[in-house]
Amino acid sequence: MTMNVERGLASAKQKCHDTGVRFTEKREALLKLLLSASTPLSAYELVDVYNKTNEHSIQAMSVYRILDLFVEMDLVHKLSSSNKYVTCAHLTCDHHHHEQFFLVCKSCGTSREISMSSPLITQIEKSAKEAGFTLLQSQFELNGLCGECQNKSA
Secondary structure, three states: OOOOHHHHHHHHHHHHHHHOOOOOHHHHHHHHHHHHOOOOEOHHHHHHHHHHHOOOOOOHHHHHHHHHHHHHOOOEEEEOOOOEEEEOOOOOOOOOOOOEEEEEEOOOOOEEEEOOOHHHHHHHHHHHHHOOOOOOOOEEEEEEOOHHHHHHHO
């Protein structure tokens, strides 16, 4: 499910303004593509769609730089398992979300960002600490089948 594109763009624009980051036309166009997508997109998929729908082309390195900025600003998340990007489900929220949990369909590639309870997060951090680890990034990807793909295989 994609969030309202205009609300997402307005929120991202405000977050960029608040942090002194320019929200250029290319950044806006790429974020709009991600907000409109039904599945996560790779940088090269973004390049292809952008170049087909815009007068001026964009290079892959520029897309990667923009995506890195978006990740740093918590506007988008990078799914490590597929090397694809998805907009933050909390883009229009006023508060920061530290942990990210994603359900990723192994059949169609859709993803959904979900919340986990505080006791579970605390337990994960405690287990990591007991193992001698300090978590630097707490993003989890849980692979499975979405309801639609389950129904197709039934």
